[in-house]
Amino acid sequence: MADFLSQFMPAWLALIIQHVVVGAVLVVFALTNMLGITWIERKVIGRLQDRIGANRAGPFGLLQPLADMVKILTKEDITPTAASRVIYNLGPLLVVPPALLVFAVLPFGAGVSGSDLNIGLLYIFAVASTSTLGILIAGWGSNNKYSLLGAMRAVAQMVSYEVPQALSIIGIVMLSGSLSLQQIVQRQSEIGWFVLLQPLAFVIFLIAAMAEVNRTPFDLPEAESEIIAGHHTEYSGLKFGMFYLAEYINVFFISALAATLFLGGYQIPFVPANNPVHTILGPFVLIGKTFAFVFLTIWLRGTLPRVRVDHLMGFAWKALVPLCLLNIFMTAVLMPLVGLWSANLGISEAYIAIPVMLLANAVLAGLVLWWAGRSTRRRETRLAEQVVPAQ
Amino acid sequence: MNVFLTSIFVIVSVITLVGALGVVMARTVFASGLWLILSFAGVAGLYVLLEAPFLAAAQILIYVGAVAVLILFAVMLTRRVMGDPGVSQNNSQWGAAAVVAALMFIVLSLTSVQNWRPSTESPPLLAVNALGEAFLGPYLLPFEIVSVVLLVALVGAIILARE
Numbered sequence: 001m002a003d004f005l006s007q008f009m010p011a012w013l014a015l016i017i018q019h020v021v022v023g024a025v026l027v028v029f030a031l032t033n034m035l036g037i038t039w040i041e042r043k044v045i046g047r048l049q050d051r052i053g054a055n056r057a058g059p060f061g062l063l064q065p066l067a068d069m070v071k072i073l074t075k076e077d078i079t080p081t082a083a084s085r086v087i088y089n090l091g092p093l094l095v096v097p098p099a100l101l102v103f104a105v106l107p108f109g110a111g112v113s114g115s116d117l118n119i120g121l122l123y124i125f126a127v128a129s130t131s132t133l134g135i136l137i138a139g140w141g142s143n144n145k146y147s148l149l150g151a152m153r154a155v156a157q158m159v160s161y162e163v164p165q166a167l168s169i170i171g172i173v174m175l176s177g178s179l180s181l182q183q184i185v186q187r188q189s190e191i192g193w194f195v196l197l198q199p200l201a202f203v204i205f206l207i208a209a210m211a212e213v214n215r216t217p218f219d220l221p222e223a224e225s226e227i228i229a230g231h232h233t234e235y236s237g238l239k240f241g242m243f244y245l246a247e248y249i250n251v252f253f254i255s256a257l258a259a260t261l262f263l264g265g266y267q268i269p270f271v272p273a274n275n276p277v278h279t280i281l282g283p284f285v286l287i288g289k290t291f292a293f294v295f296l297t298i299w300l301r302g303t304l305p306r307v308r309v310d311h312l313m314g315f316a317w318k319a320l321v322p323l324c325l326l327n328i329f330m331t332a333v334l335m336p337l338v339g340l341w342s343a344n345l346g347i348s349e350a351y352i353a354i355p356v357m358l359l360a361n362a363v364l365a366g367l368v369l370w371w372a373g374r375s376t377r378r379r380e381t382r383l384a385e386q387v388v389p390a391q
Numbered sequence: 392m393n394v395f396l397t398s399i400f401v402i403v404s405v406i407t408l409v410g411a412l413g414v415v416m417a418r419t420v421f422a423s424g425l426w427l428i429l430s431f432a433g434v435a436g437l438y439v440l441l442e443a444p445f446l447a448a449a450q451i452l453i454y455v456g457a458v459a460v461l462i463l464f465a466v467m468l469t470r471r472v473m474g475d476p477g478v479s480q481n482n483s484q485w486g487a488a489a490v491v492a493a494l495m496f497i498v499l500s501l502t503s504v505q506n507w508r509p510s511t512e513s514p515p516l517l518a519v520n521a522l523g524e525a526f527l528g529p530y531l532l533p534f535e536i537v538s539v540v541l542l543v544a545l546v547g548a549i550i551l552a553r554e
Contacts, residue, residue, distance in 0.1 A: 012395040087425070119444050119519060126448040129456025133428065136463050140421055152467060155460060162456075179519060 022114050026103045033287075034248040035065040040291075041298050048302030072244075075237035083143040083234065091138025092235060092242035098131040099249040106256055107182045109266050109282030120181040121173065124257065125166055128212070131246070132158050135221070135231050138243075142234035150230020153309060154221030158212055160316040165208035167324035168201040171331040172261055185265035189272070192350040195262040197357040200327050200365055202262045204320055206296075209258065211316070213250040216301040220309055222247070255293030256286065263289050323368060330360055400440055407433030420466045428459045445518045 009017075039054065042064060046053025054061030079088060102124050104114035117123050132155045139151020172194050173179060176187035188194055195202045211218035221230050222243075232243045259265060266282035278285075307315070338356055342349045410433055413426030431454040438447035526534045 087421070090425070117444060119448050122445065122448040122452070122519075126451035126456065129452055132456065132460055133463075136460060136467075137425070140463070140467060148467060152464065155464065159457075159460065 023104075026114050027100050030100055030103050030249050030252065031245075033252050034245060035069075037248050037252055037294055038065050038068065040294065041301075044295065044298045045302050048299070069241075072241040073238060075240075077237045077239070078234070080143060080234050084141055087137055087141035088143075088234075089141075089239070091134050091141050091231075092239040093134070094137060095131060095134035095246040096242050096249070098127045098134075099246045099253065101127045102253055105181050106253075107185055107260060107265055108286055109279055110186075111182070112266075112279075112282065113182060116180060116182045118178070118180045121169065121179045121184075125162070129162060131250075134246075138235070139231040142231070144234055146227045147231050147233050150221060150227045150233070153227070154214070154231055157214075157218065157221060157312060160313055161208045161211035161218075161320075164204055164316055164320035164324050165212055167321065167328065168204040168208060169261060170324075170328050171198045171201045174328070174331055175335060181260055181265075185260060185267065188264045189267055190350065192354045193262065193264045196354045198262070198327070198331070199358065199361045200323065202258075204324055204327075205262070206258060208316075208320060209254040210297065210300065211312070213254050214247060215251060215297050217304040217307050218312060219301075219306060220312065251294060251297055252290065255297065256290040258293050259286060259289035265289075319372070323364075326364060326368075327361075330364060331357075334360055396440065400437075403433050403436035403440065406430075407437065420469075421463065424459060424462045424466055427462065428455055431455050431459060443518065445522065 039062065043053040043061070054064040057063035057067045079085060105117050105120040105123055107113040107116070135151050135154050135158075139147045139149075139154075142148070172184060175191065175194065175197060176184045178184060178187070184194075191197065210216075214221045222232065232240055235243065266278060266286040268278065268281060268285055271277060334356060335353070338349065338353045342352045345352070407430050410426050410428070410430030414423045414430065417423040417426055431450065435447045435450040435455070438444075438450055
């Protein structure tokens with residue numbers, strides 16, 4: 001587009017216009033999907049709880065998101081008198097931009113992404129890591145003990161789960177030899193979708209991602225029953241709406257990222273990557289896969305109870321991180337061997353890599369589950385022995 | 392295009408400097424921490440202008456995402472800081488500050504009058520790969536030593552926290 005525009009105006013202006021247009025398209029895309037997700041969530045949660053869900057505004061309650069928006073916009077804007085005004089208002093302002101900025105590198109088709117950075121994944125983690133700042137600032141700015149405690153809990157959770165989330169995709173980076181999301185998707189057409197090659201990493205990524213975006217069963221930072229909703233207790237109206245918005249955009253993005261990294265992104269199964277059908281259908285395929293993950297998060301929300309705060313931290317550091325390291329080690333050992341065998345036997349890499357990695361992952365998962373079960377039983381017997389029976 | 396880049400450079404530099412000024416002028420430690428984040432972000436912008444996107448991302452990830460959060464966390468855990476802006480943030484060591492400023496001025500002016508030759512080579516496109524190979528190739532030993540030092544620091548912090 002910049003080439004076309006530069007016939008009429010200086011190159012720098014054309015470049016700016018191009019970036020503004022691409023950015024605006026991505027932002028509108030994210031916001032529209034966020035509205036859709038709130039509606040889907042209300043309906044699916046309703047069904048899971050044997051209710052109908054939103055059904056008053058419009059057909060099937062389709063206008064419910066708009067009604068919610070009007071409600072949020074017309075609420076009274078309250079600032080606590082003891083709060084520092086600037087910091088209090090800065091919090092909600094800093095939560096939304098990271099949620100939107102990450103869409104810049106998401107590939108919607110071969111060569112179709114806002115910006116194909118060759119450090120794409122690192123960019124995503126860098127930008128996503130700044131979203132903790134907004135929460136920290138909101139908790140501090142509210143000048144409320146519960147908000148402060150809630151913010152500290154939320155940040156501790158998000159910082160802890162960033163580690164397994166980043167470690168779980170190192171296997172993918174090793175397999176694709178690149179941090180660029182475009183190349184990661186390309187590589188999956190050669191060697192098979194990474195969910196088949198890295199099933200353990202896939203599960204760890206999903207768990208850590210749920211915790212990163214504060215979804216059930218890890219929704220302690222924002223649950224009403226956990227220190228009265230933590231960092232956004234004091235926020236009302238549109239400022240609360242900002243936190244709400246950021247959360248749903250994050251859910252959408254993390255689903256899209258999972259689809260891109262593990263389910264082949266915009267690719268249709270069993271269709272060669274260079275088939276032109278991907279150019280037309282690619283974005284819709286990606287959105288379809290993304291909404292499968294969105295449905296999964298809602299399903300989990302309707303099914304699982306919330307974890308306790310000490311279990312939450314222990315699980316990240318004692319279970320997920322060691323498992324990630326084992327997975328990285330396993331991938332590093334097996335993948336050169338797979339390359340060697342496929343060269344010797346003359347079979348395509350994918351046909352060897354998928355069974356070998358599946359088997360290795362199954363063995364590792366079995367060992368870990370056996371060990372976890374044994375150590376839990378031991379702890380329980382130890383605890384039982386400590387109890388002195390009443391005489 | 393050069394005017395365009397220069398104007399971006401000026402904007403990013405002003406952001407960095409305003410952030411740095413804010414750190415020393417802010418009334419509360421918490422606000423200082425926030426200004427520091429702005430300064431960090433400005434430095435990341437400078438890295439982008441220098442065509443070092445990996446450094447820029449690392450700067451955001453480590454300094455904004457981790458170090459700044461750690462600082463704000465530490466401030467929050469400190470008692471009597473919340474809602475207590477009466478305490479001055481500097482210790483009024485004007486003499487020492489003047490000496491340091493003068494020395495800094497000399498260093499900066501010496502470096503800026505120096506006639507540096509700009510390299511004609513284009514920056515490497517895949518700096519990440521080169522960096523990774525350097526870490527596990529010629530610089531393996533220093534890399535491992537740094538890792539061990541960090542591990543010792545981690546263990547030490549846990550032991551201190553337990554006592």
